[in-house]
Amino acid sequence: MARSSGVRGRRIGSGPAGESERGGDLxxxxxxxxxxxxxxxxxxxxxxxxxxxxxxxxxxxxxxxxxxxxxxxxxxRVEPYKTHLAYVRERRSDADAEIILAQALARLRGTS
Ligand SMILES: [Zn+2]
Known part of the structure; x- marks a missing residue:
């Protein structure tokens, strides 16, 4: 007995178990x-x-x-867009940046 859902072509492959029981398109x-x-x-x-x-x-x-x-x-309210760098600059001074950069470079070179 076909269901008269009026929706056809939705049963491609096998859906998740239980889906057809509930009527997936209804x-x-x-x-x-x-x-x-x-x-x-x-x-x-x-x-x-x-x-x-x-x-x-x-x-x-x-x-x-x-x-x-x-x-x-x-x-x-539309906040002015801030770049990631702008946020970093709010938190870090240039001196901090120098230290962090030096540490990062040292790690990259494997000399730390
Ligand atoms: Zn509106």
């Missing part, structure tokens, strides 16, 4: 709507058994959107 889905600070709504489908994330990127503006329409997450 997994229950729920629509979750997220709202961003800009008033956009983004509707996303999740598997019913999955826990929907608290926030989702707005499809309209890319800002974080939450499930509470009246209390959307605040818009992201």
């Amino acid at each position: 997994v229950a889905r729920v629509a979750v709507t997220f709202w961003c600070a800009g008033g956009h709504s983004t509707r996303t489908m999740f598997a019913a058994e999955a826990v929907a994330p608290a926030t989702w990127d707005c499809h309209g503006c890319g800002m974080p959107a939450g499930q509470d329409r009246d209390n959307p997450p605040p818009a992201l």
Whole structure:
């Protein structure tokens, strides 16, 4: 007796055990709507058994959107991009760098 799922061609090879029992292409889905600070709504489908994330990127503006329409997450402040070197320079003085470089070179040369 064929199931009248209307979805065909999904059973290529053998799926994980148990998958066909549940009906692999008929997994229950729920629509979750997220709202961003800009008033956009983004509707996303999740598997019913999955826990929907608290926030989702707005499809309209890319800002974080939450499930509470009246209390959307605040818009992201865009931090200026810092390179890895910039972070290192915040932590290390030039003198530190000289020492670290010397140690690294010594290790590389096998003389430490
Ligand atoms: Zn938005």
